[in-house]
Amino acid sequence: MPTILCFGCMKEINRPNEICPHCGYDNHIRENGRGLLRSKRIGGRYLVGRMLGRGGFGATYIGYDINRKCRVAIKEYFPNKLVTRNNDGTDLNVYPDCEKRYQDGLKKAKREAKLAQEAGFIRGIVQVNETVEENNTLYIIMEYVEGETLYNYISGLSRRPTVKEALKLLEPIAF
Numbered sequence: 001m002p003t004i005l006c007f008g009c010m011k012e013i014n015r016p017n018e019i020c021p022h023c024g025y026d027n028h029i030r031e032n033g034r035g036l037l038r039s040k041r042i043g044g045r046y047l048v049g050r051m052l053g054r055g056g057f058g059a060t061y062i063g064y065d066i067n068r069k070c071r072v073a074i075k076e077y078f079p080n081k082l083v084t085r086n087n088d089g090t091d092l093n094v095y096p097d098c099e100k101r102y103q104d105g106l107k108k109a110k111r112e113a114k115l116a117q118e119a120g121f122i123r124g125i126v127q128v129n130e131t132v133e134e135n136n137t138l139y140i141i142m143e144y145v146e147g148e149t150l151y152n153y154i155s156g157l158s159r160r161p162t163v164k165e166a167l168k169l170l171e172p173i174a175f
Contacts, residue, residue, distance in 0.1 A: 004016050005047065005049075005064055006020040006022060006023060006025055006027055006049075007029070007039060007049050007050055008020055008023045008024075008025025008027070008049065008050050008062070009023035009025060009049075009062065009071075010047070010049050010062050010063065010064040010071045010144075011023070011071075013027065025050070032050060032051045032059075032061070033051070035080070035084065036054075036059055036078075036085070037051075037059065037061060037078075037085070037089070037090075037135075038089035038090070040090065041066075042063070042074060042132050042134065042139050042141075043130075043134065043141070045065060045066045045067050046063045046065055046072060046074060046132070046139075046141060047064040047066065048063055048074060049061055049062040049063055049064065050062060052073065053149065056079065056080075056081075057075075057077065057078075057079065057105075057109070058075060058076045058078035058109075059075075059076050059078050060073055060074065060075045060076070061073070061074045061076065062074075062144060063141070063144075065141075070144075071144040072141050072142060072143065072144050073141075073142045073144045073145075074139050074140070074141055075139065075140040075142065076138070076139050077105070077137045077138040077139075077140075078092065078137065079101075079105055081098075082094060082095055082098040082101055082102045082105070083095065083102060090135050091135045091136045092135060092136045092137045109140070113128055113131045113138070114131070116128040116140075117130070117131070125173060126142045126143050126145055127142060127143040128140060128141070128142050129141045129143065150169065153169075
């Protein structure tokens with residue numbers, strides 16, 4: 001019997017439509033919302049789960065590497081002001097008159113992913129495993145690090161962090 005994974009956390013569950021005992025995600029819903037990547041396989045080996053975050057560059061999803069049997073983060077180049085997703089929820093379509101900006105951004109994303117991958121392990125920075133080009137876009141496959149985002153942490157403080165707190169947060173990547 002094949003392994004069933006929770007769409008929300010990519011941990012093993014017993015039935016495809018259950019509430020996940022690990023993260024509480026309702027697996028009746030296995031879609032990311034309008035315009036976002038649907039549950040599918042990328043690069044033949046990465047299962048796409050729920051969206052973790054979205055910014056101007058794109059969207060990041062939790063994923064699962066079928067070969068290595070581990071969770072990964074999948075960052076999709078999806079500059080929402082330049083593209084839309086086609087009706088089947090897969091390929092990106094570039095808006096008219098945005099092709100040059102889209103291609104320039106895509107080249108930059110490829111360059112940055114390549115540099116990160118070549119840099120190897122850098123303390124405090126996630127490891128880039130590989131890049132996958134399909135669906136008229138780029139996916140950056142990275143190690144998945146469980147935890148809270150910096151934005152959520154700071155928002156939860158309900159005040160500005162002190163200088164001492166800010167330095168402690170930045171220390172793993174700055175020194």
